[in-house]
Amino acid sequence: TIFTMKSKSLILCLFAFRTTCLRFFGLEFENKLRIGALHVLKRPGYLLPDLSQKEFPEPPTTGYYDLVCIGSGPGGEAAAVHAMQLGAKHVAVIEQRSAFGGPTGLSSKAVREAARRICKAVDQIGGDRRRQVKGLWKRSFPVLKTEAEVLQASESRDRLRKNNIDLYVGKAELQSKSDDTSSTTTIRVCRPTECTEIEAKHVCIATGSRANKPPTISAGVALPFTKGRVICATEMGSLTELPSAVAIIGGGVIATEYATVLAELGVGVSLICPDNEFMPFLEDELRASLKRRMKRTHILFVTEPISDVSVEEDCVRVTLESRIFPLKQQQEQQQQTQRILPQRKLRVDLVLYSGGRVANSQDLGCEHLGIEIGKYGRIVVDSQLRTTSRSRVYAVGDVTGAGLASTAQQQARQLSERLFGSATPTSLEGENDGEDVEVGEVDEVEQDEDFLEMPPPSGALFGSSEQAASAVVNDAPVTLWTIPEIASVGCSASQASLQFTHNSILEGRGYFKDCARGRLSGDMDGFLKVVLRADSANKHTIVGVHILGDGANELIQLASILVHSGFTAEQVCKTPFAAVTLSGLFQSACDDALLKSPLRVNNGRIAHGNS
Numbered sequence: 001t002i003f004t005m006k007s008k009s010l011i012l013c014l015f016a017f018r019t020t021c022l023r024f025f026g027l028e029f030e031n032k033l034r035i036g037a038l039h040v041l042k043r044p045g046y047l048l049p050d051l052s053q054k055e056f057p058e059p060p061t062t063g064y065y066d067l068v069c070i071g072s073g074p075g076g077e078a079a080a081v082h083a084m085q086l087g088a089k090h091v092a093v094i095e096q097r098s099a100f101g102g103p104t105g106l107s108s109k110a111v112r113e114a115a116r117r118i119c120k121a122v123d124q125i126g127g128d129r130r131r132q133v134k135g136l137w138k139r140s141f142p143v144l145k146t147e148a149e150v151l152q153a154s155e156s157r158d159r160l161r162k163n164n165i166d167l168y169v170g171k172a173e174l175q176s177k178s179d180d181t182s183s184t185t186t187i188r189v190c191r192p193t194e195c196t197e198i199e200a201k202h203v204c205i206a207t208g209s210r211a212n213k214p215p216t217i218s219a220g221v222a223l224p225f226t227k228g229r230v231i232c233a234t235e236m237g238s239l240t241e242l243p244s245a246v247a248i249i250g251g252g253v254i255a256t257e258y259a260t261v262l263a264e265l266g267v268g269v270s271l272i273c274p275d276n277e278f279m280p281f282l283e284d285e286l287r288a289s290l291k292r293r294m295k296r297t298h299i300l301f302v303t304e305p306i307s308d309v310s311v312e313e314d315c316v317r318v319t320l321e322s323r324i325f326p327l328k329q330q331q332e333q334q335q336q337t338q339r340i341l342p343q344r345k346l347r348v349d350l351v352l353y354s355g356g357r358v359a360n361s362q363d364l365g366c367e368h369l370g371i372e373i374g375k376y377g378r379i380v381v382d383s384q385l386r387t388t389s390r391s392r393v394y395a396v397g398d399v400t401g402a403g404l405a406s407t408a409q410q411q412a413r414q415l416s417e418r419l420f421g422s423a424t425p426t427s428l429e430g431e432n433d434g435e436d437v438e439v440g441e442v443d444e445v446e447q448d449e450d451f452l453e454m455p456p457p458s459g460a461l462f463g464s465s466e467q468a469a470s471a472v473v474n475d476a477p478v479t480l481w482t483i484p485e486i487a488s489v490g491c492s493a494s495q496a497s498l499q500f501t502h503n504s505i506l507e508g509r510g511y512f513k514d515c516a517r518g519r520l521s522g523d524m525d526g527f528l529k530v531v532l533r534a535d536s537a538n539k540h541t542i543v544g545v546h547i548l549g550d551g552a553n554e555l556i557q558l559a560s561i562l563v564h565s566g567f568t569a570e571q572v573c574k575t576p577f578a579a580v581t582l583s584g585l586f587q588s589a590c591d592d593a594l595l596k597s598p599l600r601v602n603n604g605r606i607a608h609g610n611s
Contacts, residue, residue: 056189056196057166060090064184064199067091067419070172070364075206075397075408077156082416084163092166092198094189110148111237112481114141115261130266137242137265145237170195174203174365177391185369185391202392202419205379206412207360209398210234212376214355217249218305223353226311230351233258243267243349247318249306250354251278253480256290258352260483263297270346272302272318281478283492283546285529290486290548293525304344309351318346359399369393376401385415407476477560479553484523487556490544490563493531500543504534508569508593510585512549517580523550528585530593532569537599540569542590551582558583569594 059065066088069076072095080091114137122132160167168189175186175197184199211232217223224230228241233254246262248255251273263269271278271294278301279287295301308319323341359377366373369389372380379387379395387393394415397408477489496505512518512526526549532540545559562572569590577584 056168056170056194057092059198062090064201065090065092065166066200067202067204067416068187068198068200069093069204069206070187071095071206071208071360071397071399072097072156072160072167073206073208073397073408074405075208075412076204077159077412078409079204079206079396079412079416080165081159081163082413083420084165086416086420088416088420090166091163092168092200093160094168094170094172094187096169096171096191109481110145111141111239112257112261112483113148114145115265116483119264133265134242138240142240168196168198172364174368174371174393176365176368185393188365203394204412204415205361205364205387205393205395205399206397206408207364207399209357209359211354212356212358213353217353217355219307221306221308223309224311225353228350229311229316230309230353233352233354236352239350245346245348246270246350246352247272247302247316247346247348248352248354249273250356251280252354252356253279255352255354256294257480257482258354259299260294260297263294263299264483268298268300268348270300270302270318270348272306272320274303275301282486283488283529283544284494286486286488286546286548289525289527290482290484293484302344302346307343315347315349316351318348318351320344320346357398359401361399374401384418385411404476404478406479410476477556479556481553484526484549485552486548487552487559488544488546489556489560490542491531492544492546496531496533496543500533504598506532506534506540506593506596508532508589508591508596510588510592512582512585514588515582515585517582518549518585520580521550521582526550526552528555528582528589530569530586530589532590532593532597534597534599537597538570540590540594540597540599542567542569542572545586549582555582555585558586562586 067080067083069080069092072093076093076095080093083091118133118136118141121136122129157167170189170191173188173190175188177185184201185203186197187200187203188195188197211234213225213232214223225232227235231239236258242265245268247270248259249272251271255271255273256279259269259271279290282290291301302320304320304323306318307321308317310317310319320343322343324339356376359379361373361377361379366379366387366389369387369391371393372388374380378401379399381387381395381400385394385396385400387395396402396411396415397405402408402411477487480486491499493505493507508530510528512521513524518524518526527547528549529546530542531544531546533543534540542562545556545563547555547559561567572586572590573594575587577587
């Protein structure tokens with residue numbers, strides 16, 4: 001009896017000691033996260049942007065700016081910086097947001113990184129995972145999100161300052177021209193205390209987009225947006241309380257990213273979208289693999305349409321339409337019968353609507369200069385990024401429907417090249433020789449003597465340059481910050497077969513599980529796939545690369561270089577790669593594809609005599 005009592009006391013002491021250690025290390029980690037932003041702000045060079053701008057910058061002595069960019073996101077910043085690098089004398093950026101710079105999807109990336117850091121800490125601490133995750137999220141996520149925004153704003157402001165670019169903090173509005181012979185455009189910049197007007201020889205609109213918040217969804221079903229209950233993707237970045245169950249409406253990039261991240265945090269996730277609307281732009285194998293991984297993390301895929309969304313005091317109820325399943329045909333009745341299942345109802349803490357985005361073109365004064373606005377508020381531009389205005393007004397990025405931050409940056413750089421570059425123009429006519437990015441025709445614009453009209457790059461991989469609305473859009477790598485990461489550039493096998501009808505199309509794969517670095521990462525399902533075009537026995541050109549797994553969004557840049565530079569699989573196989581790295585998967589995938597080529601040497605002979 002005495003021995004039993006001592007044993008129990010010892011067990012209780014050990015348990016108390018373990019609990020104390022967990023609390024101490026958990027509190028220590030929380031404190032590190034809590035003061036993380038303070039350490040960032042104390043670093044030299046990382047200062048908060050001066051959003052309380054007391055005075056507007058002094059206008060240039062010439063009386064006008066060579067280029068004014070409205071918006072400081074990836075497109076506006078890239079256009080302004082590159083213009084100065086090419087020799088523009090006076091450039092300005094106008095921004096009205098309190099935290100500027102960075103891509104539209106910065107919030108979802110911040111949520112993902114916060115989730116990974118918190119989950120890693122919880123795995124080290126131990127204990128009740130769900131309780132630990134919720135507690136750390138509530139106390140630490142605001143700090144991590146603030147840190148990301150502060151660093152991004154500081155980086156953008158520093159880049160503008162280093163390139164001598166004036167920053168106007170305020171709301172911009174294009175003004176009507178009182179004199180048709182004027183060579184500049186007037187822009188009015190206002191904030192609560194004062195307004196000013198500046199002149200610009202060229203204007204680049206890069207105001208981005210915002211989350212769509214429709215009052216109704218399919219079949220007229222009302223969507224009652226309510227703070228903390230029914231929210232859009234933008235509000236997700238301000239989520240401090242981690243819900244227990246979430247219903248996500250949509251099957252696009254942002255919806256899928258949030259679904260995988262929340263599932264990683266232990267939240268019950270229901271993804272409501274028809275099967276054909278789930279990541280339709282992804283390569284088929286990537287899409288199927290992602291869906292399998294999501295189901296493995298207990299994400300529920302719901303394909304029925306929504307019939308009602310009601311907000312209650314402690315939850316949100318989402319009612320789905322009845323499901324109808326056709327049964328086998330009855331031989332006697334000679335008719336097909338159906339089985340109707342009852343309606344399903346989802347009871348969740350939060351509903352996230354992620355059904356597309358709307359361009360930020362409102363209140364810019366586009367109507368004053370005859371700038372046409374298309375569907376979803378997108379500014380209509382031609383293949384040279386010119387708007388329908390007879391003034392020198394251009395638009396890049398999300399405001400035109402481009403969709404990717406990398407696309408906006410590349411469009412902006414090309415625009416600056418055309419305005420301030422020294423390349424030889426291939427055409428000096430003011431007519432449109434390419435298709436529009438947005439619906440509608442762009443009328444012939446007033447000739448801009450500084451504008452160098454260049455053909456789009458010839459490497460449009462999803463069709464010819466003439467068919468592409470913007471070659472840059474098609475060439476930009478796609479990166480998804482899901483868990484696991486997904487990245488893609490170039491053609492899928494089916495797209496390549498349609499485009500290159502006279503060539504054999506090959507696929508090769510390299511698997512993470514077959515590479516030492518992949519096994520060490522623990523991602524046993526990841527893979528890298530290359531798509532080759534067989535030109536001859538010794539030339540197999542890489543036309544597409546698709547990657548799923550941890551580190552995919554870093555590997556895709558090398559893939560983009562291979563695709564856009566026209567590298568062959570033979571060149572990759574002869575290139576030495578560093579040992580124990582994921583980059584070696586390129587070599588493995590190319591080796592695998594070449595073994596399947598009908599043009600390669602087989603048993604000492606070439607299968608087909610093309611060489």
